[in-house]
Amino acid sequence: MSQNPPKFAKPPRWASTLLRWWADPNTAEEVEGDLLEMFAYWQQTAGSKRAKWRYALSVLKLLRPFTRKKKSYDYPKTYLFSHIMIQNYFKIALRNILKHKGYAAINIGGLSVGMAVAMLIGLWVYDEVSFDKYHKNHDRIVQLFQFVTFEVEKSTYDVMPIPLAGELRTKYPDFKSVVMSKRLSQVLAAGDNKFAKTGSSVEPDFLEMMSVNMLAGTRNGLDDANAILLSESLAKALFGDADPLNQLVKIDNKVNVKVTGVYEDFPNNSTFKETLYITPWELLLNNDPYAKSIENDWDSNSYQIYAQLKDGADPEQVSAKIREIRTKMDDPPRYKPEFFLHPMNKWHLYGDFKNGVNTGGLIQFVWLFGIIGVFVLLLACINFMNLSTARSEKRAKEVGIRKAIGSLRGQLISQFFSESLLVVLFAFVLSVFLAAAALPFFNEVAQKQMSILWLNPYFWLLGLGFSLVTGIIAGSYPAIYLSSFQPLKVLKGRFSAGRFAAIPRKVLVVMQFTVSVTLIIGTIIIFRQIQFAKNRPVGYSKNGLIEVKMNTPELLQHYEALRLDLLNTGAVKEMAQSSGVITTQDGGTTDISWEGKSPDTQPLVMHNSVTHDYGKTIGWQILQGRDFSRTFSTDSSAMILNESAAKLMNLKKPLDSFVRASGRQYKIIGVVKDMIKENPFSPVSPSFFVVNYRNISVINIRLTPDISASEAIGKVESVFKKYNPGSPFTYSFADEEYSKKFGTEERIGKLASFFAILAIFISCLGLFGLASFVAEQRTKEIGIRKVLGASVANLWGMLSKDFVLLVIISCLVSIPISWYVMSDWLKNYKYHTEISWWIFALTGLGALGITLLTVSYQAIKAALLDPVKSLRSE
Amino acid sequence: MKRTFLGEFEEVILLTVAILGEEAYAVTVTQELEQKTGRVVGFSSVHTTLQRLEEKHYLSSSMGGATAERGGRRKRFFTVTALGRKALMEVKQVREELWNALPPQTLQLMGI
Structure with missing residues (x-):
């Protein structure tokens, strides 16, 4: 055993290297030596080839994950998850929270608002996705x-x-x-x-x-x-x-x-x-x-x-x-x-078709709000991370001392994790209550009847799981970064995080503000679009126009008598009847032809039956020709077109031309301005109006503006009771019905603005915390500057500059993003507003203003500090 | 201390260490084992078993002096502790008790 190994054969070098790198360091020396001896022995007993093979095999078996770890008895063993230490972590965490109440409030508050929003959106998405699942056969x-x-x-x-x-x-x-x-x-x-x-x-x-x-x-x-x-x-x-x-x-x-x-x-x-x-x-x-x-x-x-x-x-x-x-x-x-x-x-979710293809539908909103929810949550998490990393640098000394008295890195890591988990847990509990409190309001805006799924185990599982992930992600930076400090450097007092330590924080702030500013720009554009469509001329007068559906036979026969009685009340200026309410367009016909119509196309022209007084009642605007009139008995076969229909027919002289519709010949006596009966965001369909006292189902009533609506309605109701005692008097105001057409858009607008405000609130909360942290960190510097003659304005500028720069960058990033997304959205509407530059400018300025306000409070507070006090303790 | 538990391989190794006395380290134990029992023993399993026995306090180890023949690397020598000796004794005793309990006709059948 003590012979020298023959020179011609050596154990495979890769195996030796592997052994050197990966063997258990506590036994590496003797194992390497032993194996060399064994190699020589194997060479003698089994030959070089076998010896190499056995050597390599032994090395592989002795590498670290497979082999037993030799326990070192040089130091007492510390357990990573000892019960007492974990208790201690939570105690320290609680003390930390109580000591810095402001930070804790910002941290927990911001995070719980973000989580509550995510919860609400999650409930909404759940509600949308579970639509129609009540029906057992929904799959079939x-x-x-x-x-x-x-x-x-x-x-x-x-x-x-x-x-x-x-x-x-x-x-x-x-x-x-x-x-x-x-x-x-x-x-x-x-x-x-x-x-x-x-x-x-x-x-x-x-x-x-x-x-x-x-x-x-x-x-x-x-x-x-x-x-x-x-x-x-x-x-x-x-x-x-x-x-x-x-x-x-x-x-x-x-x-x-x-x-x-x-x-x-x-x-x-x-x-x-x-x-x-x-x-x-x-x-x-x-x-x-x-x-x-x-x-x-x-x-x-x-x-x-x-x-x-x-x-x-x-x-x-x-x-x-x-x-x-x-x-x-x-x-x-x-x-x-x-x-x-x-x-x-x-x-429910895929209800839209365009030209024979399903183009989605509500699913787009599910995605939209899902993404917004994720972003709001992300903002809150970023806050949490930024604040805890910023704060944790203050705790470098604590880390140093803990390490000096024997903390292992693993222990520090679990300490920081337990701290962030505790905070997240507080935030989660708070967010459940916040969500429950905000739910009625949210239900009203979203037109839903959702409730918190108190008894649903998945809800809790998801919530807690998410909290855990947030806690771990947010806690990971301080846990891993801080625990890597060398106690010597930290305790010497010359600890500084370095020039680049703040960069990830800055990137996160830019991200936050990019999201917030994008949301705000989006919201402004949505509201501009709604306003744009609302300002579109409707072509008739909506105010003081009520409509009553004739759903019982009693109302059908007495047109003239009813009209006279209504006019006699003094509350009604004019009354007419029509085939449908003014705010919807019922049916149309393709069985229509006119002089010069190309035989290849079969355009759909909307059909409206009205009585003689219709025009006066709704207040349409005649562009050419005249309204229906009782003085012309021929008006029973007269037709009035709207502008779009006149354009479609492209007649040289529309008046007195003839149109065949549904097998009857009509003479055009007038053209009226387009009236928006359908979607206010799309062009008006070509339509025509003819006099027909049988094909009617709605009574249109123009109230006199002189008396109040409620009084007028009372008078109208008494007339209806006389003619139709068997049914309740139900009516609707045309202007109310019309504004319902904006329901979807307004709902999106409201929800989006709600989220945008929350996003900017959360971002500012984070900024506020960061600013106060920076101001605190630079107390001494500010003191010295003041001693040397810096003015408050100087210091304010110095402290605000950094943050303002970040916000400017995020505005620059968000403008192209929001322009791209919103111009895409606007393309869905035939009639849409333009995205003008002032929206971006205004939003940018607004964001800057809010940032300055947030930061200034801290900056001025720091700048006003008495240098004597801030420099005294050295 | 509760009843000792020794695996078969552990027992053999512990015995071998006792046989080798002063000279017991992983290499000698492996070779001795191969020569005595005639079976090819993996070095890595000998190494891990030695460690396990040390953890169980049946063996104690100490590093020897620097050696020339293996690149100056030291050897880890093992000696059987008192506990180890006791464990061996107990195992032997259990075996003997079991042998003694064998009915004579069975012994005859086995050709002893």
């Missing part, structure tokens, strides 16, 4: 849609011809059930209780398909034609605490039906949330002559069709099968309907 339910080509573009409609349902039922085995449905808005009366409510007329299979939860009665309740199912809330409203079963309800003062069941109200996040009652489809067929007349008509599209697919049937494939049902028949219509299925899981 589809609604029938059709693409229709009028001109070039494909439009999308959810109304279907009635015979399609039968066709699907009999010829396509992929469907488990198919039901017709019509949305209703009727007056229900039981005894003295009368309500105008919304509901649905459906075929009986609907109940099974949508898993309607019957509280009384059974799902067979629709088998009888004269039956009605009430939702729980409506049953309560109609019958109070009495048993509603088998009671009679009168619909629209016409038909008596028997209550055969009560079902649980559909939840708020269901497409059918407004279906407060359900009547049988047969009832509709029996009482609605129009529905009966089109029962076998393939080209009248009026009602919805829902279907449930069999297990394993793919909506896409079935769509492909049914696409050409109509176009393959004889005499296909010229608008080329293409049927397809829209699965229930996509109804």
Whole structure:
């Protein structure tokens, strides 16, 4: 064993190197020596090749992760996770929090606001994503849609011809059930209780398909034609605490039906949330002559069709099968309907179609707010990190002393982690309460009825998991960086973090302000866009215009008498009737032609039936020609176009030209200014107006401006009570209805501004903390400068300069980002505002102003300090 | 101290260290083991077992002086501690008790 190894063979060098690097340092020396000896021995007993092989194998087995660690007994062992030390960490953490109450408040407050916002957004996203999940078969339910080509573009409609349902039922085995449905808005009366409510007329299979939860009665309740199912809330409203079963309800003062069941109200996040009652489809067929007349008509599209697919049937494939049902028949219509299925899981979030392609829908907002939530949370985390790193440099001495008396690095790391975890935990608890407190307000803005999921384990798991991650991320910098200090340097008192230590902090501040400024610019542009559309001339006079839907037959017959009575009240200036309310555009026709129309196109022109007094009532503006008038008996075949229609027809002399619409000849007597009846962000569709006293469903009333609206309404109501005693008097103001068109945009605007304000608040909170930290750090420097003659203004400038520079950088970064994003958003609107430079300038100046305000407080406070005091202790 | 527990390999190594006396270090133990038992023993397992035995306080170790033949690297010599001797004795005793408890006919069957 003591012979020298033969010179010609040496153990593989890589193995020796590996051993030197990775073997347990406590035993490295003897192991290296032993192995050399063993190599020589193996060479003798087994030959060089085997010896090398065994040597390498032994080395590999002795490398650190595989081999046992030789415990060193030179020092007493310290345990990383000793119970007492952990207790001590929390004690120190609590003391630290209590000692620096201001910082702790900023830290915990900022973080909890950010977490609360994230929680609210999370709840909102959860609510949106869980839409329609109430219906058990949501995976298999589809609604029938059709693409229709009028001109070039494909439009999308959810109304279907009635015979399609039968066709699907009999010829396509992929469907488990198919039901017709019509949305209703009727007056229900039981005894003295009368309500105008919304509901649905459906075929009986609907109940099974949508898993309607019957509280009384059974799902067979629709088998009888004269039956009605009430939702729980409506049953309560109609019958109070009495048993509603088998009671009679009168619909629209016409038909008596028997209550055969009560079902649980559909939840708020269901497409059918407004279906407060359900009547049988047969009832509709029996009482609605129009529905009966089109029962076998393939080209009248009026009602919805829902279907449930069999297990394993793919909506896409079935769509492909049914696409050409109509176009393959004889005499296909010229608008080329293409049927397809829209699965229930996509109804709510992917409801938009453009030219035959699904373009998303609400899902965009889910993403938008999800991203905003993540950013707000990120801002709060950045604050937390910045403040704790800034603060932690003050604790360098503590680290030095701890190390000097024997702390291991691992212990310091767990100390800092436990501190940040504690703070995050406080913030989490606070944020749950904040979120609960803000929820009512948030619900109102977002038009939801959400509640904190107190009992949902996932909510808590997610919240706590997130807190843990935040705590670890935020605590990681101080934990890892501070614990690496060398006690000698730190305790010598010459500790400085170095020139570049503040750079990550600065980068984070820039990031924060970039996000905040981008959000603010976005919000301003959203509001500008809403304002822009609101300022668009509507083409009629909205104020003092009320509209009453004629949903009972009593109102239909007495046009003249009603009009006279209303005018005689003195509260009404003018009254007319029309086929639809002024704020929506109902139907149109493609069966229209005029002189010089090219035969290739089939434009859709909107159809409006009105009475003679319509123009005067709504106050439209006639550009050419004249209004309808009773003095011309020929006006029964006269037509008034709007500007867009006149432009579409491109007639040389529109007046007195003839137009054929739906098989009748009309003479154009006037052109009116475009009236915004549909989306205020898109161009006005070409439309025409004709006099027709039968095809009407709405009474338009212009109130006199001389008396107050409430008084006038009272007078109008008394007239209506006389003519229509069976129904409640329900009316709507045109201007209110019109402003509802901005609902989505205003909601986004409000939410975005809410988040933008919070973002800037959180960022400023962080800045405030940082500024006070910097001011504190430079107390001595400021003292010396003051002694040497610096003025307060000088010092203020010096302290603010750094932060102002950061904010300027972030403005420069955020301007192109926000310009890019917002110009993309504006492209969604045909009518949109321009992004002008002053928005950026204003936002930038605003951000600078806020920054200066935040920083100045600390800067001036520091600059006003008495140098004697700040320099005394040296 | 509770009943000692020694694995078979541990027992063999502990015995070998006792046999080698002053000269016991990882290399000699490995070679001795190979020669006595005829089985090829991995060096790394000998090394780890020695360490484990030291942790269990059956062995104690001390570094020897610098040596010329292995690049000046010192050797770690092992000696059996009192506890180790006691453990060996106990193992031997258990074995003997078990042998003694064997019924004579079985012994005969085994050809002893």
